Amino acid sequence: MLHEPAVQAEKDPAFSYKKRLGVALFAVYALIYAAFIAINVIEPKIMETILPGGLNLAVVYGFGLIVFAFLLALAYSAMCSRREKALEKAGEA
């Protein structure tokens, strides 16, 4: 049973744009994450550096990766929604 298509069809003209955008933003985050790992294994003592505010680089970088994920996710959503709306309007016109 249930060998029909798994989902019901609906056009998504923004799909290619979202795919490209997703890959680009993923690459940006992956690069910063990779730099974090690289510092940790190559010169971990750098992570002890105290930055203005009293926290060390390890904590600021760690929190930064979490907060940067928030910001990238919000930017991605906003850009996707804008493109979806623009394409919907274009389709209606």
Add this chain to the structure above:
Amino acid sequence: MTEILPVILFILIVSFVLAISFWFARKARSSSGYYAAGGKIHWSVNGIAFAGDYLSAASFLGICGMIATAGYDGFLYSIGYLAGWIVALFIVAEPLKRLGKYTFTDALDARFNAKGIKLMAAISTLVVSLFYLIPQMVGAGVLVTPLLGLPHYAGVIMVGVIVITIVATAGMTSTTYVQFIKGTLLIVFSLILVVALCFRGLSTTPDQGGRVAFREYATMAATESGGKIVPADASYGVVGDVTARNVRLARLEKGGVASWWKVDVSTSGMALHETQSLVTQPDGKRIVNGAPESAANKLALVGNMDSIDGKSGPGVSTGPIDPFRFIALVGSANSSVRLWKELKFADGHDRVSVYYGMPTPGNRIMRPGLSFKVEGTPLERIDFVSLMIALFLGTAALPHILIRYYTVPSAKAARKSTIVAIVAIGSFYVLTLFMGLGAMTSGVVNLSDNNMSAPLLARSFGTFLFSMISAIAFATVLGTVSGLIIAASGAVAHDLMDRYANLIRDDRHKVYVGKVAAFAVGAIAIVLGILFKGMNVSFLVGLAFAVAASANLPSIVMMLFWKRTTSKGISASILVGILASIGLILFSPTMFELYGLDPATAPIPLKNPGIVSIPLSFLTIVVVSLLTKPDRLPDAEELPAAKAKPA
């Protein structure tokens, strides 16, 4: 003796969870209702439910426990787990929602309709779910001991029975709402705990608000004469002198009670430092600090600041401090924290674990390296990189997370719910650093099992907070285990029995088979949870991530981004990913220790397999796809977007 408030709150929360299950049972009569909540969950609810699914025992118990004992190294799990959501959002969320219906196998197979993919992806779902279930069940066992005064196995069995009841009654709808409520409670009460911690501040002699007297560990002078240690206090007699892993220990006896002391020699002479010890005799009898283990004689909880910003001695405290100052003070080069190390060795036929305090500078604690050997041999550094890669790539390959994309009505809702999840999960992970450091410095670390650090930190603020946090943690385990068992049950009923073997008669039969599968998987999880008692749950989840990232992620990514991918390539990649990751784990030093063998003799030197098994899986899909005939249906761009429809 078990207190009554934790028991009452525990029963209330478990009853509430069961009530939700029975309430939603009527929505679970169709396959769509049972496996995907009818595809009608609002994205905001699903986003928090994602957080509920994801913030499992590993996040709450394991990470906090690891930070409490290894400082910043534990926080690396938080960073890696959160980073994984970037992969989920940017790479897999919308395509998977577009292509699938109930399970991630649907999506993987959408362009091929190949039996091999159905079989291998279903097996992978089962394997990953079982690996992920182990730490959840271990966490359940850990929780019930202080909460209800029950042994570890009782907690594991209790979770198994309750979860099987939940899953067998109501499926994905109830699991979603349980996760939503639990995720919210977990974040709110963790925040309360961190606020309370900052109000209390740091102290060199933490006494848990006057509830538990701070215990000082004695140091006494000694001399050495003719190779024999002579304590300054003549009431002690020396009955043993052992050196293990370059640490010298003296076994002293006073009034018929034996104790182990760490021997330090400096320019000012020899000093003996009091330790704690656990001796396991050949007949299984356990001796704690020289006397038989009992409810009244257990290893004492430990952990305190030795000095705060250069000030040491009894009674130095900060009073209320802001959160950033809290971290800055613990991590300052002028502060030091008394961390405890374990030394295991054999003494005749006895197995001895000696725990000794080590003042550790704050700047050493707040950077990587206490647990992960980032300054060790190249192999040890590769092991660390391997873990971080698995954490980054594992999230987007976890079956119980992926099935949640099918509970929302559209690809857009899938994207929005992922963003809510990132915000909720990220906020929680920031809190883990405070909770872990709080436990480390508040005298609440259990030396034989650090998994209880966060609940024990809550207990230092009184029974109510402890009871709530523990009950929420238990609900956390219940929720995550439910999600995992539904994923596994979907793999059996939908992927294997229906799509692969064509043995399902009708929709009701499929739900029935799913419930039987849930029962079987739950039973297996109970057994595994008892066998793996005592291991850090976050470490175990790290292994589950490695298996998921090796088995599933290469095929998902290549299916989405490489047009030459073939069905045989995907099947082979999943198989190689599973075998390589599990094979490497089974022969790793960690498992050798669990087998009771010398970890140094393990044939695979890596503890984390991802750095080998993930590229191997990618390589397999490329090679096998190039060697086999293309059998792919149209590309993503040509495929329509999805709206879930009720089955």
